[in-house]
Amino acid sequence: MRNTLPSASSAYPAGSERKVGLSALHTATQGAVFAVIDFLVAWGCWEATLAILHAVGSTPPSRAYVLVWIALWLALRAYQGSYPGLGRSPQTELRLHTVSTFYTILAQLAVTFAVHALDKSRLGIGLLWLLILLFGLPARALTRSFLIRFGWFGRPVSIIGAGKTGAATVRHLLAQPQYGLNPTAVYDDNEDLVGAALHGVPIVGTIQDAVERPQAVHAIISIPGARADVQRVLVNSIYEQYPVTWVTPDLPGVPNQALLPHSIGVNAALEIRNNLRSVRSRFIKRTIDLFAAFVGGVLISPILLLIALAITLDSPGPIVYRARRLGRGGREFACLKFRTMHRDADAKLQALLRVHPELREEFEATHKLRVDPRVTRVGTWLRRTSLDELPQLLNVLRGEMSLVGPRPIVEAETSKYGSIFGEYCRVMPGMTGYWQVNGRSDTTYEERVAMDNFYITNWSPWLDLVILMQTVHVVFKGRGAY
Known part of the structure; x- marks a missing residue:
């Protein structure tokens, strides 16, 4: 590269100015579209809140009063750069949406308390912003997908x-x-x-x-x-x-989701946050794990019983399979799964690999087979939907796993992680993770390792929440599962 470049003029050259101007206009138009969508979602949530309040006999605040707070929320979203909000990761989008909604509800509660109207309005306030929190991002995602499909985003x-x-x-x-x-x-x-x-x-x-x-x-x-x-x-x-x-x-290899810019005099500096070494962050992650695993386990207990019955009727053998996996600190633990294979699975596998070298190569590369004769009929469905991993909620409660983390591995896989294995040992493996929502078994082993390393070095509560939401979508599609 040359050491000098031409001095840039203050005005764009002929032709370029028109293209740049059209680009800016297009971006502004997209921003207006997303602002309108946010307003329509907020107003729709208010209409739903009104219906609920009338059904329970509660007095709602006036429409004009609510409109003022919706306008404040939109202004805060605009200040965050959410219209149109280009170049953002899903976790950044989730964080900003949550923060703007939380700040607005705090301000509204404070004003309502100051004018002594809290008893009349708190149910309506809570319902309105809960609905906005739940439906705001999905509406933006649908709008974004529509614009992308037609090349307008x-x-x-x-x-x-x-x-x-x-x-x-x-x-x-x-x-x-x-x-x-x-x-x-x-x-x-x-x-x-x-x-x-x-x-x-x-x-x-x-x-x-x-x-x-x-x-x-x-x-x-x-x-x-x-x-x-x-x-x-x-x-x-x-x-x-x-x-x-x-x-x-x-800065190759440096965590890119944990960088914060700072100024030291006239010089720029980048803070690289190591979130998983923070006691506060680990406490937050563990608290979320315990609460979600306990509540989730109670809610899905009927489903667990039905799956257990289906496994028993489908093939002889135990309901739960205990797979030996490596966890935090490199310690081995029993990773629980619903049994998806026949009792003589290992013998079947070895016999198959002896006569099919191409399958042996596939298994040695990924520790999986796309067409696996060991898997039962019910097991095929459980694997495709990832329901075989639900017993791992008990692993989470025991402190052996997390809801979100790198995938649990066996001893034979440690060599494939190389120097990254030390990073793997710093955290608990997860029921789901960055790899599971980004291709799962359709990725190469090297890509899996890179994804695990990305998650560990870039962890944040927002990343966990995004992965959990994406997991639901991936499970319903059955993408990359076998």
Whole structure:
């Protein structure tokens, strides 16, 4: 890369200004759509609240009063940048939605208490914001999916750098359209690459072209290996021309969900939070585990009894299978599952692997078989729906597992984790996890290990909540389960 770049003018070159202006207008229009959706959801929740209040004979607050608080909630969402809310992870979306709703209900309760109307209004207030909390995000997700389907969601993004990091950036953004960052052009200092493509996105020019003729309002600089002086010139030049500029730092392998920017004088600093080493965070996670496992176990106890009866009628053998797995600290424990295999499963497996080397290769690579003769009829259904793992609620109550965590592994798999095995031993394995909601058995073993490591190093309560919600969706689809 050259050490100097052309000085950026304060105005966009002819042609570029119109494209950038249209992009900004398109983003603003999307923001208006999401604001309208939020308002309609909030008002629909209020109408539902009214119906409930009338049914129980409770006096509701006036519509005008409620409208003021809905407007305040919308203003807070706008302040958070939620209209349209591009470039956000699901856990960030969940956190901001929860925080804005929580702040609004606190403010409303405080004002209601101050005017001595709490007794009349608290049921209505609680119902309204509970419904908004439950239905707000699903409504946004449906709207986003609709806009994505018709190519109306997101904004064009220019990628600066066509190297390994730039390619990874393009690949990720194309695979995750819900982020709303749509790579439409790539620039690189190697002129020989101009005219080629990066995962289907054209390399349209050099970095000089990116500065002189910007084609978007958003640029992502993905050249982390550049020298500091070159990086500084590049960032300043791009920053002058693009209203939104992201920079990929030269920090490979560092947790990317736990970074917080700080200033030390005129210098920037990044705080890297290790959430799972925090006593407070571990306490929160364990409290959620105990509460959810106990309440969930009580609620689904009839389902557990029906599954136990089906297993007994389907094939002889115990109802629950105790699989030896490694947990926190590398200690072995009995991971409970509903039995899904015949009693002579191990003998059947060895006989099958002896005569089918291709199946042996599959089993050694993934410790699973897509077509497994050991599995019973009921077991096939239990595995497809992941209901075979429900007895692990007892493991959670015992403190051997968590609701969310890396997948439990056997001793033979430790070598495949390499240096990451130490990270695995820091936490309890989970009933569900990042791997289970991102492909499950359809992924390679290396991808599974990388996903487990991502979860451990980027953990937050919001990530756990997102994984739990996504687990329900994945279980109903049966994707990647066998």
